[in-house]
Amino acid sequence: RIGTSDQAANKGVMKYITTSWKSLSNDQILAWNKLALSQEAKSILGTKAKISGLNLFQRLNFWVVKLGGSLMLNPPTLEGVETPSSATITCTSAAFTFTLDQPIADNGGIYLVIQASEGQSNGVSRAYGKAVQIHAEEEPTSAAIDIKSAYESKHGALGAGAPKVFFRYFYVNSSTGETSVPMQAVVKWTAAAAPAEPAGGEGGGE
Structure with missing residues (x-):
């Protein structure tokens, strides 16, 4: 399972x-x-x-x-972690990327943990509880994060039968273990447009 x-x-x-x-x-x-x-x-x-x-x-x-750190035997000084911004998620048969609309200013020691559900049918309105971790981005920036292979290795490829994916994502301070308030998002998979045929159609001969 x-x-x-x-x-x-x-x-x-x-x-x-x-x-x-x-x-x-x-x-x-x-x-x-x-x-x-x-x-x-x-x-x-x-x-x-x-x-x-x-x-x-x-x-x-x-x-x-x-996240690969050493166990804390003594309690840390708690600092709090800000909540992530909204995100732009591109989800097609050709590309699956996650981009923070406004990344955290001081990202030192911060990880962005991305959780996602299996593909759900169009009739499902809430499945955030089914989201599991697919990726942890160290010191996230405004750059797009390619999550296609990570998602597919966890849940398999998406398709038209179950196109909706529910996301939860949050920041983690890797030094103290503190987590931010989680954000939620939902995205719908679409088939990528087919590439245009080259002018003149198919070539002949060898």
Whole structure:
């Protein structure tokens, strides 16, 4: 089933992080618990409810480790991450690109994580929950990101039968594990126009 390998990989990351929590010193655990009680932590995780130091340790370290960084044993200074701009997505049989309309000004250490659903039929109005990660762009700019091969390796080629793709995308601070508020977008696949026939039609002979 599509997504199973991603789920297994994510579970592996979380198991590593949770096991690492058990080896922290008392002072380190207290520091994580203290940060978890702060408004900054609640803002980062988008909740008003009480959160635990373990939950914060897991949530922040998940992205740090997933993006290739080293596990944070001590809590970071939380800075917040701005929400991405709208994006222009080109989706045809010939090209599949993702372009931020206004990229983040200070992109040092920032990744743009792009999640996308399998192709959905025209009758589907919401399928953002089916979006899975297809690409993480390090230090994104205003340049178009070619996501065609990444998408097709995850979900297969799109076609007229299920042309709608639902996207979620957000920034991640790879140093602290903080994530931005996710943005959503939907795009519809179209067949690329056939190239024009050369003047004079088909050539003959060898």
